[in-house]
Amino acid sequence: MTRFRWSRVAWLLALLLCAAGHAQAGVMTRDDLRKAFPPPLSVGEIDPQLPVWPIFKQDVTSPILAGYVFESIDFAPIPGFSGTPLNLLIALDPKGSFLDVRVLSHHEPVFLEGLGEAPLFRFADQYKGLSLQQNIKIGSNANRGEERGSANVYIDGVAKATASVRILNQSLLASALRVARAKLGFAGGQDPDQIARVRRDTYAPMEWGTLRQAGLVQHLTITQGMVEKAFEDSGVELPVAGHADDVFSDLYVAYLNAPSVGRNLLSEAGWQHLLGRIDEGDHALLVIASGPYSFVGDKFVRGAVPDRLTLKQGDLPLELRDLDLDDPLTLPASLRGADAKVFRVIGPAGLDPSHALNFALRVTREKGMVYPERISRSFAMPYVLPADQVMLPESDDKGWQGIWRSRAWELGVLAAALALLAVVLARPKWIVATPSRLARFRTGYLVFTLVFIGWFAQGQLSIVNITALVQALVAGRDLAFFLHDPMTVALWAFVAATLVVWGRGTFCGWLCPFGAMQELVAQLTRLAGIRRIKLHRDLDARLKWIKYGVLAVIVGLAAVSPSWTDSAVEVEPFKTAITLGFVRSWPFVAWAAGLLLLNVFLYKGFCRYLCPLGAGLGLLGRVRLLRWIPRRSECGTPCQTCRHRCEYQAIKPNGAIVYEECFQCLDCVAIHDSPQRCAPLIAKGRARTIAIRPLPVWAGSEA
Structure with missing residues (x-):
C-alpha cells in the first residue's frame, strides 16, 4: 500500500514538473508567425541557437532583414502577480526598435474579469516604435508632445494594476535585451541595470x-x-x-x-x-x-x-x-x-x-x-x-528597486501605522480603559485600512498571493516577482511576524480592507437598528470548517492548473470591492454586494465561514507563541459574559479562546479589565462594599 501511494506521488510530481517545463516554452509556430506578419513580410527559419525567428521584407532584388521575432517566456519567464509568467510576442528591428509587442497569454488577476484585457493590450501597444536605446519609463506621459525618438519616453501605466504592468515591462525589456545582445550586438552582454x-x-x-x-x-x-x-x-x-x-x-x-x-x-x-x-x-x-x-x-x-x-x-x-x-x-x-x-x-x-x-x-x-x-x-x-x-553595483537584483523608491512615502505611512498597531496590541490597557476610547480607535483604524491600505495603496492581501507562491514553487521559478508590489511585501512581513506572536487576528481584525469594509457597514446598520442573527455554537463551529475546504481546493488547483485557479480565486470579493472599487461586470459585483448584505445579518459571514485566506492564516497562526488574551478562573465557570458578547463566537463555553477564529477586536480584553462590565470583578467589588457594623444602642436599653 505504501509503495502504491509513493508511486502515485512520484507520478504526480513528474506530471507537475513536465507541466511546469512546458509552461516556460514558447507556443508560436512558423505558421502562426506567418499569420501574425503577413506579406510583404516573410518569416525565416528559426535560429538553431536561440528560439528567435528572422523576419524579412522583399527588396527589389532580394529579401533584406527586417528584424527578429520571439516570445518573452523563452528568455525571461518572470512570474506575474499570479505567479505565472506573462508571454509576449516581441518583434525587434535590426536597430533595436520594437516593431510589435503583443500579449499572447497571461494570468494577471486584475485583468481577468476585472479591468478586462483591453487596458493590458493598450499598454503593450505603446512600445511599438520605441527603442531599447531609450529610457522607457512608466508613468504619466510627460513628454507626450515630444518625438518618440527622444532619449527618454514615458508610457501610460494602468491604474490598479501597477505591479502587473511593471512585471510586463521587465519581461519585455529583459527578453528583448537578451535577443539584442545575441543578435544585434547590443550592450555587449552588459546589463544596464547592473553597471557602476x-x-x-x-x-x-x-x-x-x-x-x-x-x-x-x-x-x-x-x-x-x-x-x-x-x-x-x-x-x-x-x-x-x-x-x-x-x-x-x-x-x-x-x-x-x-x-x-x-x-x-x-x-x-x-x-x-x-x-x-x-x-x-x-x-x-x-x-x-x-x-x-x-x-x-x-x-x-x-x-x-x-x-x-x-x-x-x-x-x-x-x-x-x-x-x-x-x-x-x-x-x-x-x-x-x-x-x-x-x-x-x-x-x-x-x-x-x-x-x-x-x-x-x-x-x-x-x-x-x-x-x-x-x-x-x-x-x-x-x-x-x-x-x-x-x-560598483552591490547586488544582482534589478527591476524592483525603483518601485520601492517611488513608493517610499506610502511605505513610511504604512510603517508608522503598523508600529502604532503593534504598540496598541502589545499594551492594550490604555485603549481598552473605556468602551468609547476603544470604539473610536478601532473605527478610525478600520477607516485607515479601507481607504489608505485598500483603495489608495492597493495593499489588499489575497489568496492570490498564496496561489502565486504555490505555482512558482511547483514551476521552480524565482520568487522575486513579489518585490514588484512593495505594499504586499511589507504587509506580509508584518503579518508573518504577528502570526507568530498573536495569530490570525492581527490581519483579519485590523489590516484586511474588505474585513474593515464589512465591519464599518455593520456599524452603520447597527445604528439603523437592524438586528443580527447569531447562530447556535454547534452550527457555527461546523460552518467554520467550510473555509478550510475552500482553501484546500484552491491550493490544489494552483498546483495543477493556472486557468482553473484564476476562476477559483474569485470566491474572494477583494478584487471587486477593493482593487477595482466595484467597477466590474455584474456577477462579480453582485457576489461582493451579496457578501456585504450577508454581513449585515450574519456578522462577517464571509470572513468566518468562506475566506480561504483567513483559513490559511488560521493554519499558519497555530505557530502562535502567546495566549495573549487574559483569562480568570471564573471565565466560563460560571461567567459567560465574554462568550455572549463575542461577535465572532471564538470563545468556548468553558472560557477558552479559539485563537484560529479570533479577530483580535479587544472587546473581551476590555470586558476583562472593566470593573463595571466583568461579572467576577463586579462580584468582588460588591463583596468589598458590605461592611460589618455593630448594632446601634438605643437609649434606655440594657447594656
Whole structure:
C-alpha cells in the first residue's frame, strides 16, 4: 500500500514538473508567425541557437532583414502577480526598435474579469516604435508632445494594476535585451541595470593641471607623423604639412558626471544646468580638440552625432550626441579657442563608468580622381575614470528597486501605522480603559485600512498571493516577482511576524480592507437598528470548517492548473470591492454586494465561514507563541459574559479562546479589565462594599 501511494506521488510530481517545463516554452509556430506578419513580410527559419525567428521584407532584388521575432517566456519567464509568467510576442528591428509587442497569454488577476484585457493590450501597444536605446519609463506621459525618438519616453501605466504592468515591462525589456545582445550586438552582454554608478561625494576644488594629474582629464596627441604612418600602405598620398612631430590633433576627454570634474570645469550655474539636461543614468562627456584636425567635421550641426569621433566599450558601440551646451568652461589659456563639445550617452545604452571608454578619432582620405575611394584610419584614445570616483553595483537584483523608491512615502505611512498597531496590541490597557476610547480607535483604524491600505495603496492581501507562491514553487521559478508590489511585501512581513506572536487576528481584525469594509457597514446598520442573527455554537463551529475546504481546493488547483485557479480565486470579493472599487461586470459585483448584505445579518459571514485566506492564516497562526488574551478562573465557570458578547463566537463555553477564529477586536480584553462590565470583578467589588457594623444602642436599653 505504501509503495502504491509513493508511486502515485512520484507520478504526480513528474506530471507537475513536465507541466511546469512546458509552461516556460514558447507556443508560436512558423505558421502562426506567418499569420501574425503577413506579406510583404516573410518569416525565416528559426535560429538553431536561440528560439528567435528572422523576419524579412522583399527588396527589389532580394529579401533584406527586417528584424527578429520571439516570445518573452523563452528568455525571461518572470512570474506575474499570479505567479505565472506573462508571454509576449516581441518583434525587434535590426536597430533595436520594437516593431510589435503583443500579449499572447497571461494570468494577471486584475485583468481577468476585472479591468478586462483591453487596458493590458493598450499598454503593450505603446512600445511599438520605441527603442531599447531609450529610457522607457512608466508613468504619466510627460513628454507626450515630444518625438518618440527622444532619449527618454514615458508610457501610460494602468491604474490598479501597477505591479502587473511593471512585471510586463521587465519581461519585455529583459527578453528583448537578451535577443539584442545575441543578435544585434547590443550592450555587449552588459546589463544596464547592473553597471557602476558615479559617486556624488568626491568633490574637491582642483585646477586643470591637478585634474590631469588625478587622471580625471586624459590627453592624446596625434602627430603628423603618426597619421602618415597609418596611411603609408593605403596608397593615399597625404599632403605635405610640416614636420612629422607637428601636432595633427590634440584631444582631451573628461567625464563630467563626476563632481570633481564637472563642478571644477563648469561654474556652479553651469553644473546645475548640466544636471538638469541629463536624466538619471545618462552620461555627459567633455571632448576638447586643438590643432589642425578636430573631431568636429565641416558638416557637423549642433545636437548631432559627430562623424569623426566614435566611442565603444568592449564590443558595445555607444552613440555620442551633442548636448548643445553653451555654458563657459574653466580651461587653460592654450585651449580657450579649441573645439569643445559636451556629448551625452543615454543610460539604456549600457555604458559602465568603471570600465575603459575607448574613444577613436577617425581620419578619412580619398584615393583616386573620378570615383574616389574613401579610406579611413582610427586613432584610439582610451579613457579610464579613476576607481575612487565610482561605486560598483552591490547586488544582482534589478527591476524592483525603483518601485520601492517611488513608493517610499506610502511605505513610511504604512510603517508608522503598523508600529502604532503593534504598540496598541502589545499594551492594550490604555485603549481598552473605556468602551468609547476603544470604539473610536478601532473605527478610525478600520477607516485607515479601507481607504489608505485598500483603495489608495492597493495593499489588499489575497489568496492570490498564496496561489502565486504555490505555482512558482511547483514551476521552480524565482520568487522575486513579489518585490514588484512593495505594499504586499511589507504587509506580509508584518503579518508573518504577528502570526507568530498573536495569530490570525492581527490581519483579519485590523489590516484586511474588505474585513474593515464589512465591519464599518455593520456599524452603520447597527445604528439603523437592524438586528443580527447569531447562530447556535454547534452550527457555527461546523460552518467554520467550510473555509478550510475552500482553501484546500484552491491550493490544489494552483498546483495543477493556472486557468482553473484564476476562476477559483474569485470566491474572494477583494478584487471587486477593493482593487477595482466595484467597477466590474455584474456577477462579480453582485457576489461582493451579496457578501456585504450577508454581513449585515450574519456578522462577517464571509470572513468566518468562506475566506480561504483567513483559513490559511488560521493554519499558519497555530505557530502562535502567546495566549495573549487574559483569562480568570471564573471565565466560563460560571461567567459567560465574554462568550455572549463575542461577535465572532471564538470563545468556548468553558472560557477558552479559539485563537484560529479570533479577530483580535479587544472587546473581551476590555470586558476583562472593566470593573463595571466583568461579572467576577463586579462580584468582588460588591463583596468589598458590605461592611460589618455593630448594632446601634438605643437609649434606655440594657447594656
